[in-house]
Amino acid sequence: MNPKKSLFENFGKIYQRADKPRPSMYKRDLPWNGPAFSERILSEHLDESHGAASRVTSERGIQLDWLWQKLALFKNAHLFDVTCGPGLYAIKFAKRGCRVIGVDFNAAAIAYAKDLALSERVASKCTFIEQDVRQLNYDGENFDAAILLYGQLDSFARQEAETLLQQIAYALKPGGKLCIEILNQAEVDKTDSTWWFTDDQGLWADDPFLHLGERFWYEDEQMSVERYYIVHLETGEMDEVFMCTQTYSVEDITEMMQAAGFSSVQAYPAWDGLPLYDATEWMVYVAEK
Template structure:
C-alpha cells in the first residue's frame, strides 16, 4: 500500500481506530532485519526485554510453579526464541511461532547450535489450530495490546482452544500510565539509512491518542527518495487490571495471578505493565 505525497493530504489527519497501515512490518524483508537486531540489542528494550530481565522472568515462572519441567509450552510471537530457548533448557517441550522468517531462522540456527529440540514455526498466530495440546501459552511483551477488541477476542479463543483443560495463559499488557508517561511522538528526521530503510529516507513520526478506547497509535510515514510514501501504524490498546480481567472472563479464563512484570514484581495500581497468569476454566 503506497501513496504518492499528494495522497497524504487527502487523508484524515487522525486515522480511524485500528485502521491498518502497511500490511508488512514484522515480516518485511528489510525491516525484519532491523527488528532482529533490536531483539538482540542489550542497550535497549525496543523489541525484546534485555537478557537479565528475560532470565529473571523464566526463573520466576518456574519458582512460582506456573511452569515446570515436562510442560508443553506454546510461545506465541516467540521472536528469535529468547524465552523458548531458556524454557527448553529447563526441560520444557516448546513450540515457538512467529510471523518473522528472519527471527525464526535465527532461532532455528541457535537451537541447532545449542542442541535444543524446539519446534519453531514461521506462521501467523491467527492461523493456529491446536486443540488441548499445551499446558501453557506464553505471549510476552504486550503483543495482545496490538489488536482491536474484535481481533483480540479471536486470538483469545484460539489460545483457549490450544490449552489443555486447566492450562495457563501467561502474558503482559501495557497500561495507560506507561503511554501517558512516554507522551505522544511528534518528530521528523532525514536518515541516511537505518531502521526503516537501507538508503536515504524521510521519517514523519506522529502519535495519536484515543482516550475513550484506551488506545494509542504510533504512526510512521516513510518517504523514499523516489517520493514513494508508506504509512506504518503500530496500534496499542492499553488495559487496567479491571479491563483485562473482564476481557479474560468473557473468553473463558480466570485471572489467577497479576504482577507488574512477568519477572514477579508485586502488583500495584499505576504501574507501566500488568503481567497476568490466567487459567482456562
C-alpha cells in the same frame, strides 16, 4: 521516477493526509513479516544495547526465573510461546527441559530461532512455526503453559485479541497457565504528539531516510495510533506505516480472559517488582484454565 519529483509528490500526500482518521481506517501494526522489515527488526531483537524489540539477556534471565515459578513449569512441560520472535525465551525454557512450540509470522525470526535451537543443542525440544497467530488452530488440551510477551496482544484489534485468548485457552490442558504482558493503561501516554528524525539506515530503511511520526490518542477506545512516514531521501519514495495500541484496564482484560475460558486471573503490576528498566509501563497477568 525523478527523485525530486517523487519527493515533491510525496510531501503533497503528507500535506493532504487525513487529520485524525478513525482507528478502524488503519492497518494496525508494524510490517513485522515484510521481507526487508523482518530482517531489520531481527537485528533489533538481537541488539543488546537496547530492549526495544526483545529484552536484553540479563532482564530475560530475571523474567525466566519468575515465569518458571508462576507458570509452575517443570522438566518436560509443554510450553506454547505465542509470538515467539527469534525464540530467545523459548530456547532458554527448552534448555531447562521444556518442550516448546513457538509461533511467529516473521520468517527471519523463525529461521533464526531454528538455527539457535540447533546451536544450543535443543532442536529436539523445540518446534518453531511461521504462522499468523490470528489463525491458530491447535488441538485442545495440549499445553501445560503459554506465554504471550512484550505487548503484542495490545497490537491486535479487540476482537482478534478475544479470539486469540480463546484459542490459547483451548490449547491448554485443564489447570494450564497463560502469562500475558500488556501495557499498563494507567501509565500510557494519553497525549497527541509529533516528531521527526533522519538516519543513514536503521529499523525503517536500509538507505538514508527522514522519519516523520504522529501519535493520536483515542479516549473512547483507550487506544493510540502512531502514523509514520518514511521518506527515502535518495529515491524520493515514501512508506506509510501505522501502529495501533489497544490498552485494557485490569477489569476489562480480566473479564476477557475469563470469557475466553480462564477460571482465575492474577494481575502483577510492574512485573511484580522485577528490576526491568521499563517495568512500571507493564501489567503482567497469569491466568489459569
